[in-house]
Amino acid sequence: MKTIIKRLKTLSHLIRTRHWVKNTLLFAPLIFSLNLFNIPYLIYTILAFFSFSFVSVFIYIINDIKDIETDAIHPVKSKRPLPSGDITKKNAFFIGLFFFILGISLSITNLKCLIIVLIYFFMNLLYTFKLKRVVIVDIFVIALGFCLRVLMGAVAINVNLSNWMLLATFSVSLILGFGKRRHELVLLKEDASGHREILGEYSKEILDIMITISTGLTAISYALYTMDPDLINKFGTDSLIYTFPFVMYGLYRYLYIVYHKSKGGSPEEDLITDKGILIAVLLWGIMIIILLYFHNLFRFSSIFLFKGILC
Structure with a gap:
């Protein structure tokens, strides 16, 4: 049983x-698009x-195979299944290929989805071998x-x-990307460019400027x-502006953990583990x-509350 659990954990980390x-x-x-409760669209x-x-998954595995040597001497990435030796490159590749075929098969009936997911795949292949x-x-x-x-979607x-x-999606992604690079610079210090060549082209100062610009955007x-x-x-309401404070809090909270806690290396984990960001996202949603x-219910409640305050 313990062996099975360990293998499942290894697989989870790999994919x-x-x-x-x-x-x-x-x-x-x-x-x-106001289709959340449209069951076919949800499916x-x-x-x-x-x-x-x-x-x-296949992209992650290809990237791990390519970077296995540098990841092996990285303080965090060395714990991944490939550099730690928990799984062989051959087995990892075929696992990735299986997930790739499965993913493509799920989009095969929608040509536009298939094109987008293939663009994403080949763009990231280019990223792995050149653009990074x-x-x-x-x-x-x-x-x-x-x-x-x-x-x-x-x-x-x-x-x-x-x-x-x-534009909002693109700009917030820039914050996460530049924040991740900054975290790597802080974590690896003088050895940064040795672990990731591109880090030699960045400095904390220039990344701080880029993060600031992207946050404003x-x-x-x-x-x-x-x-x-x-x-x-389209929405029948002008009240979406009331969600703005949650967005700003989420942004400020992320900047706080990047600059004050020296995190930001894994935005997806920060979203799950940082209570401030998690609460902001949940309340925003x-x-x-x-x-x-x-x-209409919100508008009625607001009017009722406003009248109560006046009285």
Whole structure:
């Protein structure tokens, strides 16, 4: 039994199940198109989620195989299944290939989804073997990957995306990417470029500037999204701006753990483990659902509360 549990843990670490939380972005178009309770659309989105997650597994494994030597001397990555020797490169490759085929099969009936997931796959192959060593472009590729997640969620249910949503997704992804690079610089110090060549092209000062710019862009693009007249007309409410404080708190909390706690190396784990970020995301999500799907109830409650204060 212990052996089985150990193998399952090794498999979970190999296929990066914790990273799948990033793929929940595929549900954003479902929610913001007012189709959350549309069962067929929900099923399509769930299938797209697993398709994207399974294809991503192969990317993670290919990257781990390529970087196995440098990961073996990394203080954190050395604990991964491949550099630690818990699994062979051959077995890992075939596991990744299995998940890739499974992921592709889930998108085979939707040509647009298939195209997007293949673009993501080949873009990340290019990243693994070349673009991860090109300064700034390496982070842009990561950010584009998040945009492709949102785009796949939209084409899975055949709805249009707001440009402001894409811009907000891209800009917040830049924060996570630059924050991750900064964490690596702080963690590895003088040995940074030896572990990851691109780190020699960055400095904490330039990354701080990039994080600041990206944070401002995220705040502005999200605020403009909530105040877009076309979307207000579509949603039937102008109250989405009330979710802005949760977004700002989440951003500030992330900056806090990057600068004060020297974290940020694994944004998906920070989302799960940092209580401040987790609470902000949950409250934001609850507010979004209430405002989009039960806005009349929210408006009535607000009026009632306002009258009570006046009285």
